Amino acid sequence: MILRLVIADGSQTPAVAESVEVADDGAISGWRSVSDGGVGWFAGHLPPGELAEVRALVGAIRAVPPPVPAPPESAEEVLELLATGPVSIAGIADGPGDWPSLAAASRRLLDRLTDFPRAAVAAHHPAPGVARLVHRGTDPVRVDLGDIAVGATSWRGYYELAGDWSGEVEGPGEVEAGPGWTYDIPIGVDGPGSVDGSGSVDGSGGVDGSGSGFESDVVVHLTIDFAILSGTTRVPVRASYTPAVG
Amino acid sequence: MSDLSEAPIPDQQATPDRKSPDVRTPDTAGPGMLPAAGNAALARMLQGAPGGTAALAELVQFGGNAQVARFAGLGDGSAAPPAPGPVAPPAPVNVTVGAHGEEVRDAQIKLSRVQASALPLTEDGRYGPLTASAVRTFQTSAGIAPPTGVLDPVTKTRLDAAFAALPPPARTVLSLGSTGADVGFAQQKLNALGAAPRLTVDAVFDARMLVAVVKYEIGALSRFPTGTVDAAMWADLDKKVKGGFVANEGAGATPVEQNTPSGTATSLAKQVAGTSLHPVTGVGGLTRGPAVEELQQKLNKAGAAPPLKVDGAFGPLTTAALQAFQTGRVPPLAGTGTADKATWDALDAVAPGSTTGAVERQWTEEVGGHVYGMTGANASRYSWEIQKTRMVVTAKITFVGLAPPAAWFGHVESVWNRYMGVETASGKSMPIDFRMVRGAGGDANTVTVSAGKGRANAGQWFAGDKDAANTIPHEFGHLIGLQDEYQLHPGDFVQATGHEPPVGDATGAAVAVTPATIAANLQAAMVARSSANARAASVGAGVKEGAFAQQVVEAYAALATVTVPAAAALPGPPPVPAKPAVPLTGNLLRDLDAALPDDNPRYDTIQVFSYSSGSIMGDPGREKDPHDHGAQPRHIAQFMTILGQALGGTWEAKRR
Numbered sequence: 001m002i003l004r005l006v007i008a009d010g011s012q013t014p015a016v017a018e019s020v021e022v023a024d025d026g027a028i029s030g031w032r033s034v035s036d037g038g039v040g041w042f043a044g045h046l047p048p049g050e051l052a053e054v055r056a057l058v059g060a061i062r063a064v065p066p067p068v069p070a071p072p073e074s075a076e077e078v079l080e081l082l083a084t085g086p087v088s089i090a091g092i093a094d095g096p097g098d099w100p101s102l103a104a105a106s107r108r109l110l111d112r113l114t115d116f117p118r119a120a121v122a123a124h125h126p127a128p129g130v131a132r133l134v135h136r137g138t139d140p141v142r143v144d145l146g147d148i149a150v151g152a153t154s155w156r157g158y159y160e161l162a163g164d165w166s167g168e169v170e171g172p173g174e175v176e177a178g179p180g181w182t183y184d185i186p187i188g189v190d191g192p193g194s195v196d197g198s199g200s201v202d203g204s205g206g207v208d209g210s211g212s213g214f215e216s217d218v219v220v221h222l223t224i225d226f227a228i229l230s231g232t233t234r235v236p237v238r239a240s241y242t243p244a245v246g
Numbered sequence: 247m248s249d250l251s252e253a254p255i256p257d258q259q260a261t262p263d264r265k266s267p268d269v270r271t272p273d274t275a276g277p278g279m280l281p282a283a284g285n286a287a288l289a290r291m292l293q294g295a296p297g298g299t300a301a302l303a304e305l306v307q308f309g310g311n312a313q314v315a316r317f318a319g320l321g322d323g324s325a326a327p328p329a330p331g332p333v334a335p336p337a338p339v340n341v342t343v344g345a346h347g348e349e350v351r352d353a354q355i356k357l358s359r360v361q362a363s364a365l366p367l368t369e370d371g372r373y374g375p376l377t378a379s380a381v382r383t384f385q386t387s388a389g390i391a392p393p394t395g396v397l398d399p400v401t402k403t404r405l406d407a408a409f410a411a412l413p414p415p416a417r418t419v420l421s422l423g424s425t426g427a428d429v430g431f432a433q434q435k436l437n438a439l440g441a442a443p444r445l446t447v448d449a450v451f452d453a454r455m456l457v458a459v460v461k462y463e464i465g466a467l468s469r470f471p472t473g474t475v476d477a478a479m480w481a482d483l484d485k486k487v488k489g490g491f492v493a494n495e496g497a498g499a500t501p502v503e504q505n506t507p508s509g510t511a512t513s514l515a516k517q518v519a520g521t522s523l524h525p526v527t528g529v530g531g532l533t534r535g536p537a538v539e540e541l542q543q544k545l546n547k548a549g550a551a552p553p554l555k556v557d558g559a560f561g562p563l564t565t566a567a568l569q570a571f572q573t574g575r576v577p578p579l580a581g582t583g584t585a586d587k588a589t590w591d592a593l594d595a596v597a598p599g600s601t602t603g604a605v606e607r608q609w610t611e612e613v614g615g616h617v618y619g620m621t622g623a624n625a626s627r628y629s630w631e632i633q634k635t636r637m638v639v640t641a642k643i644t645f646v647g648l649a650p651p652a653a654w655f656g657h658v659e660s661v662w663n664r665y666m667g668v669e670t671a672s673g674k675s676m677p678i679d680f681r682m683v684r685g686a687g688g689d690a691n692t693v694t695v696s697a698g699k700g701r702a703n704a705g706q707w708f709a710g711d712k713d714a715a716n717t718i719p720h721e722f723g724h725l726i727g728l729q730d731e732y733q734l735h736p737g738d739f740v741q742a743t744g745h746e747p748p749v750g751d752a753t754g755a756a757v758a759v760t761p762a763t764i765a766a767n768l769q770a771a772m773v774a775r776s777s778a779n780a781r782a783a784s785v786g787a788g789v790k791e792g793a794f795a796q797q798v799v800e801a802y803a804a805l806a807t808v809t810v811p812a813a814a815a816l817p818g819p820p821p822v823p824a825k826p827a828v829p830l831t832g833n834l835l836r837d838l839d840a841a842l843p844d845d846n847p848r849y850d851t852i853q854v855f856s857y858s859s860g861s862i863m864g865d866p867g868r869e870k871d872p873h874d875h876g877a878q879p880r881h882i883a884q885f886m887t888i889l890g891q892a893l894g895g896t897w898e899a900k901r902r
């Protein structure tokens with residue numbers, strides 16, 4: 001192992017509980033629980049150039065940094081290095097210096113991880129009125145779709161709130177998702193059709209859960225909360241879809 | 247931009263008119279001297295030694311004695327805060343939809359309590375449709391026709407009368423061994439009146455409370471101690487301290503615990519020892535802006551000759567004046583031409599006030615048993631300017647990543663621009679306007695703006711946060727040095743909010759196990775590193791926020807401590823980082839934080855053993871509190887102090 005970063009935040013639901021590890025041979029692996037690029041297991045190999053950068057940043061570290069309190073509301077961030085053991089880096093912002101550079105690079109690796117899906121599920125918005133779960137990777141993943149919560153927020157201009165919709169869906173329960181698997185959920189934020197009457201409309205922007213026309217100048221962000229099964233453990237996750245706005 | 251072009255008001259430096267603390271001396275009247283035996287009994291009790299009824303019986307023989315009174319005078323309730331001074335009644339006018347201010351807030355409080363509103367009104371001082379509807383309902387019930395929804399003088403008089411006619415809370419006589427909500431309320435009030443050490447608001451009348459009651463009886467009631475909170479003592483406590491009961495509010499009779507004010511709120515987070523509130527100014531620090539203007543004003547007050555032009559530009563003349571000030575001290579400071587902490591301290595001593603200035607606040611807080619802070623490069627940075635007709639407070643932010651949505655700037659203003667400073671003697675008022683602006687430099691805060699809608703922290707905000715109307719003003723609060731008001735220890739909660747921890751669930755009636763059992767189960771869960779077990783042992787057993795939960799906190803503190811062995815990282819999912827060995831301390835919140843993984847069950851567990859306010863700096867999503875909502879006067883107290891230093895007088899924050 002070269003480094004391992006774990007980020008955890010139990011103050012939000014589903015909790016953030018994510019990890020990324022880089023091995024000596026450049027293998028990168030980990031787990032994402034609240035993510036745009038999918039939730040679940042990820043694994044791959046970093047190209048030699050990137051691995052060399054990580055090695056250089058880690059190699060510059062000699063000692064544990066002086067403790068810095070994390071800003072209010074911060075998640076727990078623990079970086080493990082062979083040289084130091086576990087170190088809390090939540091208070092270390094990006095900036096000049098060995099530790100800030102390494103901390104920032106480690107956080108970026110958690111995003112980079114989603115380029116290597118193995119057994120993961122991501123959210124998409126393929127058409128107005130539809131939220132879609134899509135399998136990513138090569139391996140199957142067992143998901144619990146018994147109780148799905150969908151949030152959809154629509155934005156006009158540059159992040160001007162245009163509408164907000166949330167609904168709960170009783171899905172098919174436990175299913176195995178493999179390559180090619182998708183699951184569509186009707187949403188009320190930007191298209192016809194509502195979700196079995198359980199959707200609620202609480203936006204102020206005139207969005208109508210029972211069907212207002214799709215507005216072409218609106219960007220929709222989605223969150224889909226469900227659970228991934230790992231053995232006997234049921235892990236709540238949130239797949240999100242947040243295309244650029246404006 | 248016209249705000250900036252307004253010239254600062256001319257120097258009106260005056261010595262703040264500080265009143266000496268209003269401290270009553272204990273009543274020393276009483277018969278004879280206390281015999282030695284009485285001294286011993288009292289001393290044991292005052293030291294918190296287990297006493298109970300036997301000690302009380304021993305002590306009461308000597309009650310009313312002057313020496314007892316003097317003894318009890320140490321830190322007892324005799325330093326009761328004075329009642330607020332009389333406020334001149336406003337001229338009778340019609341108050342209606344669109345009106346705002348303290349008068350509206352006062353009406354909202356009363357409308358909820360006389361159950362004229364449908365639900366408890368949010369006491370925000372804004373006269374909206376819900377307030378108007380409540381006024382109409384009140385008018386109908388009071389036979390005022392037609393019901394207009396306008397708070398006219400007649401309606402106001404009737405509302406005041408109806409509120410005044412509400413029956414006082416029914417109180418239970420309390421003595422050693424009593425339990426229940428009234429015990430908690432009495433503990434709150436004894437704390438508010440200065441009980442030292444503070445009583446845990448645990449709704450159990452134990453030996454510690456007995457000591458406080460006896461001290462109060464002797465010191466404040468000047469009576470022979472009975473060890474009971476009887477009708478007379480309740481009347482005194484209720485007269486001196488508001489709140490401390492549950493009232494039915496709104497037509498649906500929603501039970502709402504009425505906050506018990508206690509002490510002076512200090513909502514600013516704890517400044518890191520040895521740091522200055524002034525940014526380093528001059529060579530190597532800030533060379534432009536409000537910090538430099540403040541420096542120039544203060545150097546002028548300190549006698550700079552010729553006087554400096556207050557232009558906010560640190561040039562050769564300012565450098566020379568600063569060096570002259572530094573070397574002119576006795577003993578001299580190094581004439582560096584840079585205003586560091588020592589120089590600012592010296593300047594503040596000579597010239598406490600200025601009409602503009604900059605703050606760089608290094609601070610820490612403890613939330614959920616964990617220390618957070620904004621220190622070093624992350625310090626809170628803000629500036630203020632007292633203009634002709636208002637005060638403007640600015641937090642400048644360097645936004646990194648995405649551009650900040652325009653709505654955010656409005657969210658800050660709609661939550662924070664609700665107050666004015668009012669000088670108590672003259673009535674002069676000064677609106678306080680808060681602004682978030684984009685900018686760069688050594689006086690700017692850095693915030694990363696990310697896509698999506700994660701949970702914001704003080705340094706990272708999310709563009710896709712649909713709750714930005716609350717989130718951004720909360721994080722802005724941190725940028726002006728305010729601490730969080732959620733998941734706090736009771737003492738920190740009192741200090742931050744200025745009211746006592748709520749009694750909440752006083753008895754744990756729905757909980758089938760004892761506090762000691764819950765405490766032991768929590769410790770076992772920590773040893774096992776199982777947050778799920780911790781939640782099952784507490785929330786799962788029916789524990790809710792309040793006095794009963796504090797009994798668990800106390801039972802936990804009494805357990806023999808153990809060390810939780812180090813734990814290797816778990817790959818998960820969910821992944822858990824490696825944890826060092828944790829020597830448990832008996833401080834429940836800190837131990838839960840240190841021993842358990844940062845997940846939902848841990849957060850839920852910590853929540854019930856801590857206190858959270860419903861204000862913008864608290865957790866309005868979880869704590870629905872119509873009384874303590876949004877930005878509160880306590881949150882802007884620092885600017886009242888600044889107004890007093892600059893303009894003289896005593897300033898209070900009032901709704902506008």
Ligand SMILES: [Zn+2]
Pocket residue numbers: 072073720721724729730
């Ligand atoms: Zn906060």
